[in-house]
Amino acid sequence: MLIRSMEESPSLRRKTVMREKGRRQAVRGPAFMFNDRGTSLTAEEERFLDAAEYGNIPVVRKMLEESRTLNVNCVDYMGQNALQLAVGNEHLEVTELLLKKENLARIGDALLLAISKGYVRIVEAILNHPGFAASKRLTLSPCEQELQDDDFYAYDEDGTRFSPDITPIILAAHCQKYEVVHMLLMKGARIERPHDYFCKCGDCTEKQRHDSFSHSRSRINAYKGLASPAYLSLSSEDPVLTALExxxxxxxxxxxxxxxxxxxxxxxxxxxDFVVGVLDLCRDSEEVEAILNGDLESAEPLEMHRHKASLSRVKLAIKYEVKKFVAHPNCQQQLLTIWYENLSGLREQTVAIKCLVVLVVALGLPFLAIGYWIAPCSRLGKILRSPFMKFVAHAASFIIFLGLLVFNASDRFEGITTLPNITVTDYPRQIFRVKTTRFTWTEMLIMVWVLGMMWSECKELWLEGPREYILQLWNVLDFGMLSIFIAAFTARFLAFLQATKAQQYVDSYVQESDLSEVTLPPEIQYFTYARDKWLPSDPQIISEGLYAIAVVLSFSRIAYILPANESFGPLQISLGRTVKDIFKFMVLFIMVFLAFMIGMFILYSYYLGAKVNAAFTTVEESFKTLFWSIFGLSEVTSVVLKYDHKFIENIGYVLYGIYNVTMVVVLLNMLIAMINSSYQEIELNLFTQSNSRVFESHSFNSILNQPTRYQVSIH
Incomplete structure (x- = not known):
C-alpha cells in the first residue's frame, strides 16, 4: 500500500527520497534574516558560495581542486547552490568549473534559469554536460523528471522555480530565444503536441482526474511553445502551413x-501574425509565390507548369479566416498578377476597355467555347485559361441563363406575346392540359443549362469530397437550386405524361368532336377541368411552385459576381454578417414575442366574439396582431372589449403598451445598433478579402467547367 501511494503521489515520493539522501539544507523561513548565516554552513562553504556568487574564479578553482571536505551542492540561506548563484549572475567561467564536478545537483534548474535570462553561452556550456547526453533529459518535464532524479530541476527543497510542466525548449520558445531553441532542437528536444481535448487515453484521464487545472495549464504552456515564432520558424519545414493549421x-x-x-x-x-510577418519579409515575386503556393518541390512534374495557380496557402488562409494574410499587399499583388494571366496590358486599361472585353466575351461565348474545345493549347486557349476570362465566361453564361428564365415568363407580361397561346386548344378534341404541360423551347434550353450546371456540381462534389463541399454555403445553395429545378421539371413531365394518356384515351374511344357533350371517366374528365378545380397535389401545381422557388434562388445567385466589384463586394459581406447578427437577435426577440403572445392569448381567449375585433382571441390572431404591431399595422382597439370589464381591458392596454415599447423602441433600435457596429467592424479590408475569394475560385478550373465559386464570406 505504501509503494502504491508513493506512485500515485509524485510530491510524496520526492520528499521521501530527499529525506533518504540526507542532504544538508539551510534553515529557511520568514525570519531567515534574523538567523546567523553560519549556523547551517561551514566557513569553507560560505566562502565557496560567496566566490561563486561574485565570480571569483581563482578562489572557486582552488577550492574545487584542493578541498576534500567541500560540498559543492551546499546551499545558502535562500536555498540556492553554487551553480545556481553563478548562472544567475552570468559567471560563465565559474559555471564551467562547477560543471566539471561529478554528482552536481540542480543542473536542470540552472539551465532553465540561463534560458529565462538569455545567457546563450551558459546554456551552451550546460547542454554540453554529460547529464544531457541523452535527449530524454530535455523532453521530460520537471514533474516527470523528479520521479527519476528529484533535484535535477529543483530550485530548492520545495520544488522548481518554473511550472512543473515547463521543459527547457518550451521555456526557450516562450522567451523567444532563437539561438537557444536552435541548440535544443539540435540536441533532439521537441515540444510534444498535446493530445486532443476529448482524448480518453489513460494518461489524459489520470491528469484530468488528479488536477484538471494543472492539466489545462500544461496544455496552454505547450501550445504557447508551439505557437512561438522561434519554434515555428526553426522546427518546421513549412512554417506557414504549420502556423495556419x-x-x-x-x-x-x-x-x-x-x-x-x-x-x-x-x-x-x-x-x-507570424504568417503575415513571413509575408512581410518577401523580397521578390518568387518568394511570394513560394509562400502562397506551398511546397513546390513535391509537385507532380505534369503539374509544375500550373504551380502559379495552385494558391494552396491562400485557400487555406481563406478557409481558416486569416484575414490579414489574404489582405496583405504582397498577397493581393500576386493574386492580381495571376488574375490577369495571359492578358498582358489589360490590367492597366480603362474601365471602358474592360467593359468592352466583357461584352465581346459574353456575345461570343459559344464560339469561344468551341474554339477552346478544339484547340485548348492555342493562343486563344491560353487567353481563355486566364482566371479573369474564366470569371467573365461563367458570369456571362449565368446571365444568359437568367435571361432565359425572364424570357420564359415574358408571355405572361401585359401587352407582350412571345410564345403561342397555350390557353386555346389547337383542335376541338384536344385536352386542355396537354397544351399547358408541354415544354416550350425556352424551357428545354433552361433544362440543358440546369443539367450542365448539375454535372459541374457533381464533378466538384467528387473532387472536393462531401464534407468539404457541404461546408461551403454557396455549394449548398447551388445544389439546392438545381435540385429544385430538376424536381420541378420532373413533376411537369409527370403531369404531361398523365395528360398525354388522357388524350390517347380520347383519341381512341371518343368519336364526338365536342368534349363538353361527352361523359368521360372521372380520371379522364379531370384533365379537362379549369385550374380552379385542380387538386392541391396536382403535379403541375407542384411543378409551378417549385419552379418559382428555383427562380428566386437563381436570381439570388447573382451575389456570386458582386465580390469582384469594389463597391458591392463589401456590401455583400456586410449583409452576410448582418444576417448572422439578426439570427442572434432573434433568440431574444422570439423569447419576448412568445411571452406576450401567450400572455395576451390567455387574457382574451375567454372573450371570443366579445371584442371589437378578433385580436388575441386565438393563438393565430395573437401571433398576427403582435407581429404586424412591430411594423405599426395593428390597431389600439385590439385590446378593447364590448363588455364593461375595465380591469381586463386596462391590463391589456398595459401589456400591449409594454410590448410595443420593448419590441419597437428597445429591441429594434438595439438591432439597428448591432448592424451598424458590425458594418463598421468589417468595413476595413473587405474588398481585398472578398476579391481574393473570386481570384482563388477561378484559378484552378477549365474554362468549359463551372469553376469553384466564391464560397463563404470572411467575417
Whole structure:
C-alpha cells in the first residue's frame, strides 16, 4: 500500500527520497534574516558560495581542486547552490568549473534559469554536460523528471522555480530565444503536441482526474511553445502551413475551453501574425509565390507548369479566416498578377476597355467555347485559361441563363406575346392540359443549362469530397437550386405524361368532336377541368411552385459576381454578417414575442366574439396582431372589449403598451445598433478579402467547367 501511494503521489515520493539522501539544507523561513548565516554552513562553504556568487574564479578553482571536505551542492540561506548563484549572475567561467564536478545537483534548474535570462553561452556550456547526453533529459518535464532524479530541476527543497510542466525548449520558445531553441532542437528536444481535448487515453484521464487545472495549464504552456515564432520558424519545414493549421486548432480550442478562451485566441492571433510577418519579409515575386503556393518541390512534374495557380496557402488562409494574410499587399499583388494571366496590358486599361472585353466575351461565348474545345493549347486557349476570362465566361453564361428564365415568363407580361397561346386548344378534341404541360423551347434550353450546371456540381462534389463541399454555403445553395429545378421539371413531365394518356384515351374511344357533350371517366374528365378545380397535389401545381422557388434562388445567385466589384463586394459581406447578427437577435426577440403572445392569448381567449375585433382571441390572431404591431399595422382597439370589464381591458392596454415599447423602441433600435457596429467592424479590408475569394475560385478550373465559386464570406 505504501509503494502504491508513493506512485500515485509524485510530491510524496520526492520528499521521501530527499529525506533518504540526507542532504544538508539551510534553515529557511520568514525570519531567515534574523538567523546567523553560519549556523547551517561551514566557513569553507560560505566562502565557496560567496566566490561563486561574485565570480571569483581563482578562489572557486582552488577550492574545487584542493578541498576534500567541500560540498559543492551546499546551499545558502535562500536555498540556492553554487551553480545556481553563478548562472544567475552570468559567471560563465565559474559555471564551467562547477560543471566539471561529478554528482552536481540542480543542473536542470540552472539551465532553465540561463534560458529565462538569455545567457546563450551558459546554456551552451550546460547542454554540453554529460547529464544531457541523452535527449530524454530535455523532453521530460520537471514533474516527470523528479520521479527519476528529484533535484535535477529543483530550485530548492520545495520544488522548481518554473511550472512543473515547463521543459527547457518550451521555456526557450516562450522567451523567444532563437539561438537557444536552435541548440535544443539540435540536441533532439521537441515540444510534444498535446493530445486532443476529448482524448480518453489513460494518461489524459489520470491528469484530468488528479488536477484538471494543472492539466489545462500544461496544455496552454505547450501550445504557447508551439505557437512561438522561434519554434515555428526553426522546427518546421513549412512554417506557414504549420502556423495556419495551429491557428485553426487554437481557434477551435477557444470555443471548447471557455475558461481559457482569451489565452487560446491570443495564441491563434499570434500564429496568424507570424504568417503575415513571413509575408512581410518577401523580397521578390518568387518568394511570394513560394509562400502562397506551398511546397513546390513535391509537385507532380505534369503539374509544375500550373504551380502559379495552385494558391494552396491562400485557400487555406481563406478557409481558416486569416484575414490579414489574404489582405496583405504582397498577397493581393500576386493574386492580381495571376488574375490577369495571359492578358498582358489589360490590367492597366480603362474601365471602358474592360467593359468592352466583357461584352465581346459574353456575345461570343459559344464560339469561344468551341474554339477552346478544339484547340485548348492555342493562343486563344491560353487567353481563355486566364482566371479573369474564366470569371467573365461563367458570369456571362449565368446571365444568359437568367435571361432565359425572364424570357420564359415574358408571355405572361401585359401587352407582350412571345410564345403561342397555350390557353386555346389547337383542335376541338384536344385536352386542355396537354397544351399547358408541354415544354416550350425556352424551357428545354433552361433544362440543358440546369443539367450542365448539375454535372459541374457533381464533378466538384467528387473532387472536393462531401464534407468539404457541404461546408461551403454557396455549394449548398447551388445544389439546392438545381435540385429544385430538376424536381420541378420532373413533376411537369409527370403531369404531361398523365395528360398525354388522357388524350390517347380520347383519341381512341371518343368519336364526338365536342368534349363538353361527352361523359368521360372521372380520371379522364379531370384533365379537362379549369385550374380552379385542380387538386392541391396536382403535379403541375407542384411543378409551378417549385419552379418559382428555383427562380428566386437563381436570381439570388447573382451575389456570386458582386465580390469582384469594389463597391458591392463589401456590401455583400456586410449583409452576410448582418444576417448572422439578426439570427442572434432573434433568440431574444422570439423569447419576448412568445411571452406576450401567450400572455395576451390567455387574457382574451375567454372573450371570443366579445371584442371589437378578433385580436388575441386565438393563438393565430395573437401571433398576427403582435407581429404586424412591430411594423405599426395593428390597431389600439385590439385590446378593447364590448363588455364593461375595465380591469381586463386596462391590463391589456398595459401589456400591449409594454410590448410595443420593448419590441419597437428597445429591441429594434438595439438591432439597428448591432448592424451598424458590425458594418463598421468589417468595413476595413473587405474588398481585398472578398476579391481574393473570386481570384482563388477561378484559378484552378477549365474554362468549359463551372469553376469553384466564391464560397463563404470572411467575417
Amino acid at each position: 495551429l491557428s485553426n486548432e487554437l481557434a477551435k480550442l477557444a470555443n471548447i475551453e471557455k475558461e481559457f478562451k482569451n489565452d487560446y485566441r491570443k495564441l491563434s492571433m499570434q500564429c496568424k
